[in-house]
Amino acid sequence: MTDRRNFLKSSSLLLGGLWLSPGIAVARTKISPSDQLRVALIGCRNMGFGILRHHLALPEVRCVALCDVDQNVLDEKLKEVETATGTRPEGFNDFRKVLERKDIDAVIIGTPDHWHCLIAVAACQAGKDVYVEKPMANSIGECDLIASAAKRYDRVVQVGQQQRSGQAFIESKDLVKSGHLGKIRKVNIWSNFNYGLGNEKQSNAAIPAGVDYDFWLGPAPLRDFNPNRFHGSWRHFWDYGGGLMSDWGVHLLDMAVWAEENPSAPSRVLTYARNVNTENRDRDTFDTMNVLFPKKDFLINYDMNGGLQTGPYGKPYGIAYVGDKGTLVVNRSGYEVYPEWSDSPKSPKCEAKKLEGTKESHNLHVANFVDCIKTRNQTVCPPEAGRIAALHAHIPNIAARVGAEELIWDDSKREFVGNKAANALVWPDYRKPWTLPKV
Structure with a gap:
């Protein structure tokens, strides 16, 4: 419980638009390339971008790509990430192009619900781990497909039901x-x-x-x-x-x-x-x-x-x-x-x-996802x-x-x-x- 409270305190810097503290910025420089986790966000408004912020509060995480079908949103968020981290991600309008990049370890799916299944399954098939917002999909059948894909392709999947990480x-x-x-x-x-x-x-x-x-x-x-x-x-x-x-x-x-x-x-x-x-x-x-x-x-x-x-x-x-x-x-x-x-x-x-x-416990939920990517353990909110x-x-x-x-x-x-x-x-x-x- 102490670790949970400490992480909550350290991630309070995300409030009020402040992204990265000097301490995290310095910590980033000490992470070797082999220990870095490269993430992409698909669906960049509101909750998706908020989840990305919590990822970037962890010094080992790098954002290498953003994807949105609204160029206005995409341009705005590319600039925000560049201002906060000093590095501009690559921008995409088609999620399939994101998944072609071999250097991406995990994707965050922040799209409307009707897109969750297509993107999550494709991401699993491309060898990416997945953080998908809730509900996991927009239909009963699509939920089954995501769960099956995670199992078949041995992917770490975290569903964004963050209460499971809340004290x-x-x-x-x-x-x-x-x-x-x-x-x-x-x-x-x-x-x-x-x-x-x-x-x-x-x-x-x-x-x-x-x-x-x-x-x-x-x-x-x-x-x-x-x-x-x-x-x-x-x-x-x-x-x-x-x-x-x-x-x-x-x-x-x-x-x-x-x-x-x-x-x-x-x-x-x-x-x-x-x-x-x-x-x-x-x-x-x-x-x-x-x-x-x-x-x-x-x-x-x-x-x-x-x-x-x-x-x-x-x-x-x-x-x-x-x-x-x-x-x-x-x-x-x-x-x-x-x-x-x-x-x-x-x-x-x-x-x-x-x-x-x-x-709120989004930060703790994200931290659990990142830790499970490293350990290959099951997340606190797995597909089932x-x-x-x-x-x-x-x-x-x-x-x-x-x-x-x-x-x-x-x-x-x-x-x-x-x-x-x-x-x-x-x-x-x-x-x-x-x-x-x-x-």
Whole structure:
């Protein structure tokens, strides 16, 4: 735990736009070429670039290539990396050209979700290790392909579910598994965020200068350009993402699954989904969902509300592990244990505990990835964990899309039981000339 806290402290330099401290810059000069790790970023806006920053906070990491289909974004980020590190990476618009470079050890995939599978599988086939943002892919079938590719080509893959590297969540899982809360009855999860409503409707527009929009769409259906389906808000449309459910849901549901004795895909899923707010909103996905996952160890109850920003325990999002002896409530800021009480004599059934002031753990998640590249050990969030978490988000979305209140998933056969409409959504239909990768 001391190493974790020290790394968190050392990486605080990434806040506020400051990239590299003098100490890290000096440390870089002492790393021999044979010990350097050369990375490329594919998809350079927002989260992808943030993950690259955390890589570059490690002195052994070099960024040798950036790739984006928006030349405006690419030019901006090339300049930022050059200013921060003193070296300008090579710029690309086509990820396939990046993967042709033999000197690249690992790639970071920060694209919209509908691109994750194609790029991740191709990267594994090219001998690159992979950090892929969550959800691991935009469909159940594509998640399987990534997991299969990682195994066949013996690649280190880290899925960007960074809570697994966070102190608050690690300690919470340990408390749950130690029996501190007694037998866990259920895990209540909630995520209430205003952006879950999607943007207000806008008219179609001209494709921005410098954007290869056809390549941005890639395997997704051909559509006229609309700002709402592009940078920043693409996730509200099934072609590219799964809305608030797959954005925040996959993070929080992963933490419930992580506490299972033997983490598994959901078998029975009960879903309520509606778009309650219909005031000029542009989206395919749902703003309101309640989902029940009856699991072997406990019940998982997920409650999602786009357009709201308050929730239980005064938190917009969180997880409550409800046990016979107490309830543990956790989010990225920390956790608190609320003991149950015995009546005679009146006394707490477990010890109250509290942790405050924890922060985001992207830096620790990246550090784990880099360490595993060196050791060839399994990452803290390997492909199978990413697959299972993604299924907990994709299955409710599929249920909502086909109007099924209940779906039964047979994970051994990779299909839904008795629902053709749901099975039709297990795999995406790729737009030509793109085809599903073969592993």
